[in-house]
Amino acid sequence: MSYNLLKGKRGVIFGALNEMSIAWKVAERAVEEGAVITLTNTPMAVRMGTINDLAEKLKTEVIPCDATSVEDLTTVFERSQELLGGKIDFVLHSIGMSPNVRKKRTYDDLDYDMLSKTLDISAVSFHKMIQCAKKLDAINEYGSIVALSYVASQRTFFGYNDMADAKSLLESIARSFGYIYGRERNVRINTVSQSPTQTTAGSGVKGMDHLMDFSDKMSPLGNANADECADYCITLFSDLTRKVTMQNLFHDGGFSSMGMSLRAMNQYSKGIEEFIDENGKIIYG
């Protein structure tokens, strides 16, 4: 279903790997909604994933780019403007990686070169991307920039490790640059704090299944999936949200506002017995 919400708009989507990626879904939905886009990911991701198939399907091009390289980012914005025929209206940053997590370094045994890489890849890349776009004056007035985050930026989840710190930094960059770019060009910058999502990135994390189950049972609407996240991003790229900026927006079925749900507590306490009254009726809150 299409509403033509992004008709005539041009976008750049960072971070699609394969069809499980949120960035992949956003790219598809953006085109459905009338936008033209370019895709980008690291040369290695381009080889290992199937982003070229997506580019073909969406009749666009993949511009290889290491998002920690200002030079590569410059190329992305220059080439995107050429290809799409004008300034960019929206950008998605869906990039995150922690060498410490990959190498199973625990949080009290971090390697600091790796931490530096985690921060550079997962957060500072967002600043570089925006600074680069601004220097090139590549974003249209009233443009919209979105990065994907996770609630671990604000509350600690065991095992999320230094990615939590990277997400905090990412959300701070959205605020700091949101002020500057908003003031000068009415460009808005937000982060979307998404439910844990079954993607290639997510699927490697140990205990991820249990966490997703907990998150799902805690959330009154259940976990938000990648398709729903794409729908939400579309609203943030559209002209209907022009005054929303510097926000971290939870797209998580309500998880972030929950302390404990009945469903999660039932699983936790291994039995629903205590929550049934003398007549066998479930006692809701």
Add this chain to the structure above:
Amino acid sequence: MSYNLLKGKRGVIFGALNEMSIAWKVAERAVEEGAVITLTNTPMAVRMGTINDLAEKLKTEVIPCDATSVEDLTTVFERSQELLGGKIDFVLHSIGMSPNVRKKRTYDDLDYDMLSKTLDISAVSFHKMIQCAKKLDAINEYGSIVALSYVASQRTFFGYNDMADAKSLLESIARSFGYIYGRERNVRINTVSQSPTQTTAGSGVKGMDHLMDFSDKMSPLGNANADECADYCITLFSDLTRKVTMQNLFHDGGFSSMGMSLRAMNQYSKGIEEFIDENGKIIYG
């Protein structure tokens, strides 16, 4: 411009008084986007305002209702379903009033009957509205309920008085009921924390002009107006935001994430001199 975002949906809009009202704009935009709606306000507001003109323009009906009366609320949801031909998909709560503010009682000299009224009209009415709708099973699965709030719920603004407490209570009710209604019927409930807006309600407040100026200069995108708020509400009523619930969403040009902007500080410090370097260039952050 219409995207047909609400095609086939039915809505109930509480709180339109005249064409300055946010609720008025939301009603207009909802119809533009393909919805059918009913309007409601207190009998007195119906007499004093021009809501009947809006009803005529939108080819609908005004159902008079004191939102603190469960009986009246029942009538609204019953009559709305009859008129619109089915269950309701979205509801807007734009209701707030403080007798203490009107009577110029300061916060350290509150009249407690009046405080009770402030809370009942401005916050408990939201609970009554939802409980009433739920008991009637008047809301469709995946429906969306929105109430308008203000940042004073979280930070103190002199003169906002007991309305700040009412807005805190309102936001809490959105969370508490968002859990229940989400869990059982996938209905989402959110509050929109809007910039100070030039409405009939707002225009009576002393010092309102200065506050709006401050708010505008603090916000990188400037204050959000009523039309923009209506646009934003449309996205929250649409199917593109189905997993957003229990949130207080700032629609405020960035105000809520600002500590101090250059523009506001220039006004505050009565001169831009100190923020110009030796070459006369403005020093931005």
Add this chain to the structure above:
Amino acid sequence: MSYNLLKGKRGVIFGALNEMSIAWKVAERAVEEGAVITLTNTPMAVRMGTINDLAEKLKTEVIPCDATSVEDLTTVFERSQELLGGKIDFVLHSIGMSPNVRKKRTYDDLDYDMLSKTLDISAVSFHKMIQCAKKLDAINEYGSIVALSYVASQRTFFGYNDMADAKSLLESIARSFGYIYGRERNVRINTVSQSPTQTTAGSGVKGMDHLMDFSDKMSPLGNANADECADYCITLFSDLTRKVTMQNLFHDGGFSSMGMSLRAMNQYSKGIEEFIDENGKIIYG
């Protein structure tokens, strides 16, 4: 152990019922730290509990008071000043009760007279107490006022019901009045958001044991108990925290900043297996 942190100070403690009460512990610790105090609770609580024993032990008096009555509150502050020989330096509000919870009304079937009572007893009483004290000029400059809250004010816990809304309102009142009283008399007002605590009030709640277990396993330092809460309140009454105001301070072993701990997840997932690596070593975050 005493540090004489409250030497020469006068306090009023609302809400001690029996020796499980947090207010009871605060009263004891305050006297240990050199303060003189008065105690107060409702006439019914005075009869049902053992507060008179505490008064005897602390060589003070119980002043019966319905905290929703301005007249009774006036008596408390007048009598306390007489008894203690001067203006009051610190006040504890430890009062909360929901008729809806007692009568097992669920949140989507609230009785509105009962809701009104919940709000009046658990939150508006705090405003009345402060307004009354201020009108009597009963609080010394640099005095400190504390109310006890719970994280349910900000995140939804099933079963906590309309007490969540009351706690939101309570925290808002602390901010709103903290501004006024701070500005005029340097009196600070804060809320302490305490771990779930095994008190007479808490012990009636169904599923309370499981919630306390979850909370304990989520919190890196475990749940804070009533004695520890009393210690913390002492610091807030002391002269060492004179610039802390309008805050909601979590005293909860870290719960509020946790998303998921290993211990809680182990219980949730009914087994630690998946969090042990190939060598049987526990994998920490």
Add this chain to the structure above:
Amino acid sequence: MSYNLLKGKRGVIFGALNEMSIAWKVAERAVEEGAVITLTNTPMAVRMGTINDLAEKLKTEVIPCDATSVEDLTTVFERSQELLGGKIDFVLHSIGMSPNVRKKRTYDDLDYDMLSKTLDISAVSFHKMIQCAKKLDAINEYGSIVALSYVASQRTFFGYNDMADAKSLLESIARSFGYIYGRERNVRINTVSQSPTQTTAGSGVKGMDHLMDFSDKMSPLGNANADECADYCITLFSDLTRKVTMQNLFHDGGFSSMGMSLRAMNQYSKGIEEFIDENGKIIYG
């Protein structure tokens, strides 16, 4: 005045430069309260400041240390334990520096090597310090670690630049490590978000005077000064706050909970006229 709150405790204080430093005041107060401590700062700060005078006065030693060097940090904790005769009970991190601010690089023209230094010096140093202490098992059970932060971590202040992002990262590290160290050794980790303070570090910032004036007028209790901050830190190092962890604690006279005060608005609107009623009485909120 001393309460002996830290009697028998051992502490390490990072970041005292001269007698304007908050760390200087904390060191003095800690000793007054019965603690023994060591001092540390970079070799350059040791030369440029007067920390040696403080060491002499407090009968202790300065251990030079670049807080970005794990080797130096190891030396600090080893030497401190030797000097003080046992494991450490409390640590203060008062370290922050942005080469981008010093070199007047604006936020949309950051040098990324400098950003890396800002993050490393102002935030990652906190992780290194804690990881190093934990590996050496240098902190006693129930120890307390505090870092100084600023509200710019959460809301944007023009001119604060990449220090805002560093403070966000710092606060996240406090949470992430607070979970690990709390779980394993009951060590608590918090950040204190302090009012803008007239220190050598602060005094170089352009427009700092105006910001301090705004902050002071916004805060009902006025800005908190360095002495008051030291008092507050003492409570956090004491045994009375053992269950407070993973928190960012505002010590700011109420600033963080204010949206707009009458005093600040009067300055902003250049005249109190509008806030006086017909009888010349000031109209408070």
